[in-house]
Amino acid sequence: xxxxxxxxxxxxxxxxxPSRQHLLGYILIAxxxxxxxxxxxxxxxxxxxxxxxxxxxxxxxxxxxPFSLNxxxxxxxxxxxxxxxxxxxxxxxxVTAGSVAVGLSTALxxxxxxxxxxxxxxxxxxxWAVPEIIAVVIFAWxxxxxxxxxxxxxxxxxxxxxxxxWVSSSTAxxxxxxxxxxxxxxxFVSIMxxxxxxxxxxxxxxxxxxxxxxxxxxxRWITMPLLxxxxxxxxxxxxxxxxxxFSIIKVLTGxxxxxxxxxxxxxxxxxxxxxxxxxxxxxxxxxxLVICIIASLLMLGRRSKSxx
Amino acid sequence: MRRTFAQSLALYATVIFxxxxxxxxxxxxxxxxxxxxxxxxxxxxxxxxxxxxxxIFARVWAAKPILMWLWNSMLAxxxxxxxxxxxxxxxGYALSRYSMRGGATMGLFVLTAKMLPATLLVIPLFSxxxxxxxxxxLWTLVLAHSTMIIPFATWMLKGYFDTIPKELEQAAMVDGCxxxxxxxxxxxxxxTPGLAATALYAFVLSWADYAYARTFLVNSPDNWTANLGITxxxxxxxxxxxxxxxxxxxxxxxxxxxxLFLERYLVGGLTAGAEK
Numbered sequence: 001x002x003x004x005x006x007x008x009x010x011x012x013x014x015x016x017x018p019s020r021q022h023l024l025g026y027i028l029i030a031x032x033x034x035x036x037x038x039x040x041x042x043x044x045x046x047x048x049x050x051x052x053x054x055x056x057x058x059x060x061x062x063x064x065x066p067f068s069l070n071x072x073x074x075x076x077x078x079x080x081x082x083x084x085x086x087x088x089x090x091x092x093x094x095v096t097a098g099s100v101a102v103g104l105s106t107a108l109x110x111x112x113x114x115x116x117x118x119x120x121x122x123x124x125x126x127x128w129a130v131p132e133i134i135a136v137v138i139f140a141w142x143x144x145x146x147x148x149x150x151x152x153x154x155x156x157x158x159x160x161x162x163x164x165x166w167v168s169s170s171t172a173x174x175x176x177x178x179x180x181x182x183x184x185x186x187x188f189v190s191i192m193x194x195x196x197x198x199x200x201x202x203x204x205x206x207x208x209x210x211x212x213x214x215x216x217x218x219x220r221w222i223t224m225p226l227l228x229x230x231x232x233x234x235x236x237x238x239x240x241x242x243x244x245x246f247s248i249i250k251v252l253t254g255x256x257x258x259x260x261x262x263x264x265x266x267x268x269x270x271x272x273x274x275x276x277x278x279x280x281x282x283x284x285x286x287x288x289l290v291i292c293i294i295a296s297l298l299m300l301g302r303r304s305k306s307x308x
Numbered sequence: 309m310r311r312t313f314a315q316s317l318a319l320y321a322t323v324i325f326x327x328x329x330x331x332x333x334x335x336x337x338x339x340x341x342x343x344x345x346x347x348x349x350x351x352x353x354x355x356x357x358x359x360x361x362x363x364i365f366a367r368v369w370a371a372k373p374i375l376m377w378l379w380n381s382m383l384a385x386x387x388x389x390x391x392x393x394x395x396x397x398x399x400g401y402a403l404s405r406y407s408m409r410g411g412a413t414m415g416l417f418v419l420t421a422k423m424l425p426a427t428l429l430v431i432p433l434f435s436x437x438x439x440x441x442x443x444x445x446l447w448t449l450v451l452a453h454s455t456m457i458i459p460f461a462t463w464m465l466k467g468y469f470d471t472i473p474k475e476l477e478q479a480a481m482v483d484g485c486x487x488x489x490x491x492x493x494x495x496x497x498x499x500t501p502g503l504a505a506t507a508l509y510a511f512v513l514s515w516a517d518y519a520y521a522r523t524f525l526v527n528s529p530d531n532w533t534a535n536l537g538i539t540x541x542x543x544x545x546x547x548x549x550x551x552x553x554x555x556x557x558x559x560x561x562x563x564x565x566x567x568l569f570l571e572r573y574l575v576g577g578l579t580a581g582a583e584k
Contacts (some may be wrong), residue, residue, distance in 0.1 A: 005449070028399065029408070031394070042436075125502050126328065130560055130564065131560060133516075134337075135333070138337045139333065140557070149353050183330075202380070244426065244427070246426060247519060268425065272430075
């Protein structure tokens with residue numbers, strides 16, 4: 001009896017024993033949990049804490065200011081915040097719709113059989129591989145107020161009788177940002193939709209054809225319903241990307257003119273690193289996160305699991 | 309399904325037109341780099357320069373520390389990918405093989421982490437890094453980029469491990485392999501394509517970062533990454549568009565090359581999560 005106990009004790013660290021299997025699982029996951037706690041959870045808690053303090057530039061370990069709701073009351077009563085909400089909303093709708101329209105149609109196109117299909121697919125999704133900052137460099141020059149290609153094109157095509165002031169006009173600046181973001185954002189939709197399209201068995205189309213369904217009917221009753229799950233997830237991921245994007249807007253317009261392209265993301269950053277109101281910035285950021293979570297839960301509903 | 313000649317023609321015409329529209333901005337970047345200043349500041353625009361200035365690339369390479377910027381981007385990307393993979397591989401394996409309490413919470417957490425705006429996280433990270441005296445060091449990027457990489461990499465790797473049958477390790481353990489040995493010697497070699505896809509995707513994520521680099525490194529030019537360096541070439545009053553375009557070509561090339569040659573892996577990573 002004592003022998004078996006001893007033998008058992010001697011093998012305390014034998015991780016192959018079935019009863020120790022769980023322990024091994026926890027050991028393997030521990031480094032990731034610790035890292036995530038240190039670089040995501042703790043900073044996030046600090047940020048939430050900051051948003052409830054009236055603080056300019058915080059010092060870690062310094063005395064924390066008393067709890068106050070001032071940042072939030074300031075936000076809700078400031079025009080700037082509501083304008084940023086409106087700009088974000090407009091941009092999210094325009095860019096998401098544009099990316100889905102271009103992405104879905106290019107995916108449908110590339111799903112055809114033709115020679116050079118592999119090369120065409122690579123070309124269609126190439127903007128995905130162009131870093132955002134480089135995309136901004138390209139479009140900033142094409143949207144140049146004096147010698148930009150787009151201004152010249154607009155004149156040639158009769159949309160405008162003079163060069164368009166992309167930098168100083170609010171509407172023009174908004175569209176410049178939106179067009180740049182669609183160019184950068186649609187390849188992701190295209191890649192995802194193409195993968196979704198290819199997982200639809202071709203028998204379905206063959207059967208529908210036998211039954212006399214037209215091209216449009218096949219698209220409406222086979223392609224769309226079977227593509228919906230992928231499209232839904234892609235839509236939400238694109239929406240989240242527009243919501244949180246910083247670099248394209250910051251480098252292209254800096255949020256101007258007159259805050260006409262200042263989204264919540266840009267406002268968060270500028271409050272912190274331009275005006276040094278870290279407390280207010282944290283409040284904007286926390287609200288952005290809350291809006292992101294609510295929006296994606298609403299859109300995905302019970303399918304929200306499929307996003308990860 | 310046979311197409312008539314007219315249908316084929318229409319299809320090829322549409323494909324070529326679409327490709328031209330999509331790739332035009334990339335073409336325009338190269339044309340801008342090769343044009344003379346006179347050709348740039350003139351309307352109608354020059355669609356192909358009369359005398360392409362091929363030496364612009366050598367001139368910009370000599371005038372700006374592009375190699376150093378690329379090197380810094382590389383260091384930050386390799387560092388954050390290595391650190392993240394180290395913890396994500398074992399975590400993904402554990403999530404795939406052991407039923408643990410909190411497994412579902414982990415999934416929810418990955419979801420939230422995906423929604424976390426960088427502009428929010430950068431605020432507390434700035435305070436933390438300044439109190440540790442790290443501002444200006446590339447270590448800030450290694451840690452900050454890991455916040456983007458670890459959650460998605462863990463989840464993506466779990467997905468890959470799920471596709472590898474458990475019986476393989478059980479067979480190895482029957483033959484006297486320890487559980488860790490079975491993971492390292494049996495599962496990881498099979499999962500190599502998945503590991504490569506995850507690491508590549510993570511590399512691209514890190515390379516694309518601008519927000520963190522701008523916040524933590526703006527006052528230490530020796531540690532500027534490629535993206536940060538490029539934006540400093542945008543002048544307040546005058547921007548030399550041919551110079552900045554030539555520099556952009558250098559900075560976009562590594563990622564475009566990865567994309568063109570390893571597209572299969574990258575796309576595998578992108579779509580892995582969505583098709584369930």
